[in-house]
Amino acid sequence: MFEMTIQPRFSETDAIGHVSNTVMPTWFETARDPIFSILHPNMVIDGWPVIIAHIDVDYLRQIHLGHGVNITTQVEKVGTKSLTVYHEAWQQGRLAASGRAVLVYYDYELGETVAIPDKIKIELEKNITVVPITKTK
Amino acid sequence: MFEMTIQPRFSETDAIGHVSNTVMPTWFETARDPIFSILHPNMVIDGWPVIIAHIDVDYLRQIHLGHGVNITTQVEKVGTKSLTVYHEAWQQGRLAASGRAVLVYYDYELGETVAIPDKIKIELEKNITVVPITKTK
Amino acid sequence: MFEMTIQPRFSETDAIGHVSNTVMPTWFETARDPIFSILHPNMVIDGWPVIIAHIDVDYLRQIHLGHGVNITTQVEKVGTKSLTVYHEAWQQGRLAASGRAVLVYYDYELGETVAIPDKIKIELEKNITVVPITKTK
Amino acid sequence: MFEMTIQPRFSETDAIGHVSNTVMPTWFETARDPIFSILHPNMVIDGWPVIIAHIDVDYLRQIHLGHGVNITTQVEKVGTKSLTVYHEAWQQGRLAASGRAVLVYYDYELGETVAIPDKIKIELEKNITVVPITKTK
Numbered sequence: 001m002f003e004m005t006i007q008p009r010f011s012e013t014d015a016i017g018h019v020s021n022t023v024m025p026t027w028f029e030t031a032r033d034p035i036f037s038i039l040h041p042n043m044v045i046d047g048w049p050v051i052i053a054h055i056d057v058d059y060l061r062q063i064h065l066g067h068g069v070n071i072t073t074q075v076e077k078v079g080t081k082s083l084t085v086y087h088e089a090w091q092q093g094r095l096a097a098s099g100r101a102v103l104v105y106y107d108y109e110l111g112e113t114v115a116i117p118d119k120i121k122i123e124l125e126k127n128i129t130v131v132p133i134t135k136t137k
Numbered sequence: 138m139f140e141m142t143i144q145p146r147f148s149e150t151d152a153i154g155h156v157s158n159t160v161m162p163t164w165f166e167t168a169r170d171p172i173f174s175i176l177h178p179n180m181v182i183d184g185w186p187v188i189i190a191h192i193d194v195d196y197l198r199q200i201h202l203g204h205g206v207n208i209t210t211q212v213e214k215v216g217t218k219s220l221t222v223y224h225e226a227w228q229q230g231r232l233a234a235s236g237r238a239v240l241v242y243y244d245y246e247l248g249e250t251v252a253i254p255d256k257i258k259i260e261l262e263k264n265i266t267v268v269p270i271t272k273t274k
Numbered sequence: 275m276f277e278m279t280i281q282p283r284f285s286e287t288d289a290i291g292h293v294s295n296t297v298m299p300t301w302f303e304t305a306r307d308p309i310f311s312i313l314h315p316n317m318v319i320d321g322w323p324v325i326i327a328h329i330d331v332d333y334l335r336q337i338h339l340g341h342g343v344n345i346t347t348q349v350e351k352v353g354t355k356s357l358t359v360y361h362e363a364w365q366q367g368r369l370a371a372s373g374r375a376v377l378v379y380y381d382y383e384l385g386e387t388v389a390i391p392d393k394i395k396i397e398l399e400k401n402i403t404v405v406p407i408t409k410t411k
Numbered sequence: 412m413f414e415m416t417i418q419p420r421f422s423e424t425d426a427i428g429h430v431s432n433t434v435m436p437t438w439f440e441t442a443r444d445p446i447f448s449i450l451h452p453n454m455v456i457d458g459w460p461v462i463i464a465h466i467d468v469d470y471l472r473q474i475h476l477g478h479g480v481n482i483t484t485q486v487e488k489v490g491t492k493s494l495t496v497y498h499e500a501w502q503q504g505r506l507a508a509s510g511r512a513v514l515v516y517y518d519y520e521l522g523e524t525v526a527i528p529d530k531i532k533i534e535l536e537k538n539i540t541v542v543p544i545t546k547t548k
Contacts, residue, residue: 010288010294011297011440014284014285014289015291015292022163022166023285025162026422029158029159036421055158056192056193056194057192057193058190059189059190065454146300146303147310147431148300148303148433150425151424151425152476154319154426157422159422160422166284167281167285290456290459296440299436326470330466330468331465331466333463333464333465
């Protein structure tokens with residue numbers, strides 16, 4: 001399981017007074033950096049091997065300015081060509097949002113999906129979490 | 138069905154060269170303005186009666202700079218306290234992304250969900266689309 | 275003079291209840307699209323010939339949701355290697371913000387600034403506005 | 412002098428491959444949090460006592476993914492009703508951008524600028540830096 005802490009920015013709030021719901025996908029994307037490091041260790045844009053096929057977010061509580069948000073990131077499932085990542089956002093000890101992203105291994109030059117190389121697949125599978133996450137908190 | 142056209146902004150692209158996947162939830166939110174007008178006709182922030190419980194997005198094609206993106210917005214389902222909105226994003230005649238948002242009727246002063254008033258429910262139900270959308274395009 | 279109209283998005287507001295001041299540079303950048311078309315007619319990212327050296331914004335009035343914002347864009351000055359662009363943002367007939375951007379002609383492959391080609395310089399100079407703008411509104 | 416470190420996010424890059432110039436004002440705003448704490452110690456939105464009158468940014472180098480950016484924030488000048496804040500953004504030991512923000516003390520209820528209370532003014536003045544910053548790095 002990977003973790004990072006984000007300080008909400010004033011510009012990330014909206015007129016309701018809390019962090020805008022539209023911000024969560026940007027936080028979850030940046031929390032996937034350790035996953036990208038596995039998929040593409042040199043992190044160079046040329047040859048970037050992955051596209052995003054799906055995201056979803058469930059919003060459970062408002063997120064406020066002034067307190068850090070802890071984002072957890074886990075590999076949930078690894079398929080032949082794709083993987084599912086699961087995130088949770090916690091603020092002041094409470095789960096505020098959770099969500100998933102489906103990433104597809106992709107060859108930009110061929111313009112098509114390709115199989116995840118075995119070496120990378122093994123590395124991803126090492127990071128699969130088997131116990132339901134929320135329950136264990 | 139509601140429609141709007143968005144011109145992708147340079148700042149909305151990312152290093153891959155296309156519009157960032159994180160932008161779609163902001164476009165879909167702004168495309169829900171006509172839904173907010175039904176839910177809260179005066180559009181004043183005080184007394185804003187709705188919170189977002191869920192979003193999801195399926196990404197089908199890259200979105201490029203230089204061509205407008207047509208966003209369609211439809212009411213899919215109206216429940217006692219919540220509604221589901223369905224969006225599609227089309228660029229150059231091709232479906233690039235689709236997604237849903239679940240909005241919950243909410244009293245910020247009470248801090249709890251409340252039933253959607255009948256008058257608003259009827260107005261929302263008038264806008265339900267019954268035929269699968271993608272098929273009819 | 276170039277003009278475009280932007281509808282403020284809910285996600286562009288902040289907790290104060292108005293459009294965040296951090297949004298204006300993104301609006302002004304997108305309003306420079308016609309300038310980019312002159313500088314780089316094919317608008318393809320490869321060979322993009324310009325970097326930004328400076329921006330400034332003066333904020334005169336709050337910008338609200340619910341009303342379009344008219345952005346005007348003018349070439350103010352053209353030098354050997356750089357140009358200055360001037361923007362104004364008007365909402366409901368009142369000037370809400372103004373600002374400048376200094377763009378430098380740049381060869382990304384050489385990694386250095388280069389002279390603006392004469393043909394482009396002439397095209398830019400055609401668009402210089404000589405009368406102070408705010409006064410004429 | 413106040414300091415914070417920001418990790419550039421993938422969604423903050425643009426098609427050129429570096430961090431978008433439009434991101435810097437959002438980073439500088441979040442780097443002003445310690446200034447806001449002096450101006451408005453309870454940090455509650457109701458009664459927020461300041462509006463932004465001006466920002467400017469000079470861009471000196473591209474900012475890349477993969478390396479933290481150190482943002483420094485200093486009070487440069489304190490007037491009767493306004494103050495000027497100066498920021499620098501450093502990545503990998505090099506100055507990448509600098510800029511200023513002018514904040515005006517403001518009573519949202521009266522709808523007009525007001526004098527900065529003496530107690531706050533003294534606190535701000537304690538943080539004025541007298542030596543040119545870039546030189547001392």
